[in-house]
Amino acid sequence: MLRSIWIAIAFALTAMSTAQAAGYPERPVRVIVGYAAGSGPDIQARTLSAQLSTSLGQRFFVENQLGANGTIAARSVAQAKPDGYTLLFSSSSITPTPYIYKNLGYNPKTDLEPIATVGQLDGMLMLVDAKSPIKSVKEFIDYAKKNRVLYGSPGVGNILHLATEMFDKAAGITMQHVPYKGASEVMTALLGGSIQVMFVTPPSVMGLVKDGRVRALAFTGTKPFPPFPDVPLMKDVLPGSEPMGSWGMFFAPGKTPKAIVDTLNGAIQKALLVPAVAQVMQRDGYYPDNRNAAETKAFFDKEIDRMKGAVKAAGIKPN
Numbered sequence: 001m002l003r004s005i006w007i008a009i010a011f012a013l014t015a016m017s018t019a020q021a022a023g024y025p026e027r028p029v030r031v032i033v034g035y036a037a038g039s040g041p042d043i044q045a046r047t048l049s050a051q052l053s054t055s056l057g058q059r060f061f062v063e064n065q066l067g068a069n070g071t072i073a074a075r076s077v078a079q080a081k082p083d084g085y086t087l088l089f090s091s092s093s094i095t096p097t098p099y100i101y102k103n104l105g106y107n108p109k110t111d112l113e114p115i116a117t118v119g120q121l122d123g124m125l126m127l128v129d130a131k132s133p134i135k136s137v138k139e140f141i142d143y144a145k146k147n148r149v150l151y152g153s154p155g156v157g158n159i160l161h162l163a164t165e166m167f168d169k170a171a172g173i174t175m176q177h178v179p180y181k182g183a184s185e186v187m188t189a190l191l192g193g194s195i196q197v198m199f200v201t202p203p204s205v206m207g208l209v210k211d212g213r214v215r216a217l218a219f220t221g222t223k224p225f226p227p228f229p230d231v232p233l234m235k236d237v238l239p240g241s242e243p244m245g246s247w248g249m250f251f252a253p254g255k256t257p258k259a260i261v262d263t264l265n266g267a268i269q270k271a272l273l274v275p276a277v278a279q280v281m282q283r284d285g286y287y288p289d290n291r292n293a294a295e296t297k298a299f300f301d302k303e304i305d306r307m308k309g310a311v312k313a314a315g316i317k318p319n
Contacts, residue, residue: 024084024260025058031087032063032077034070036182040203044248045089047280048118051271066182069158071097071104078106080253084260088112088251091201093158095303099311100157102318114300115250115261115293116268119286122245123221124163124199126234127214129190137218137237140197144173152178152186152195157316162307163199163220163244165314167234170241190214201246202227202285220244225285248286249300258293265293
């Protein structure tokens, strides 16, 4: 009898979840982004949200909530009602946060439900000001061994900070970190001479590299970056360096009905095939991803586990 009751409850919950998804979405959907307007993640979120608005018949609108490497935005979504009407769009900078903050306020693995990866970026660019006399990674390392070098990143513990610290260790040098509120401020500091180097995901700096305002010394991916095939691979010029890339991903609050998550995953996969969307994503070096929701969650959990070692290697203490 008890077993029959539990089966009946499970069936009812499944039916309820399916019914919820059948009419979803019935009102506008809020997409929260933890990065500044005009940043790479913001551009991706707005591009996909516009297409989802068209394909699903309800407005998907982006709201920027800045602070603490995107954790304020992530916490807001983690605490939202799990009904599919509040979503998060984040970059891979969300993955080290459990090891950076003692009081994160949510558990990324249980309080957020990964929906879909909208694209992956194989690596990051190591940039110096175009006015710098340094033309190669070797020259940079030689300079850093003899001089005080400052580098910037948008905060402590983000993926760009970790990438730079890992370069530091592989190169056998010690640079001084200067945290800023956002990537645009880091770039301003680089162009103004306040810092000497930065690691950055390509989307937000493509124009500056093409215009010759900054110089790319290396790309941290496993293969050449298509828009800049002549930029050396870090793994080739610095043996022992670990490839470090990035991605963009949609999340829902934990316990969002599976049927809604699957509906969104399917809609996002279709949106990525729309030429105008694909053009925006792929021109910045991101390559498409076709993981379903379950595969996306497995990938996300693995990425979080991987970042534990990166944070430890960078010597960052939880605060």
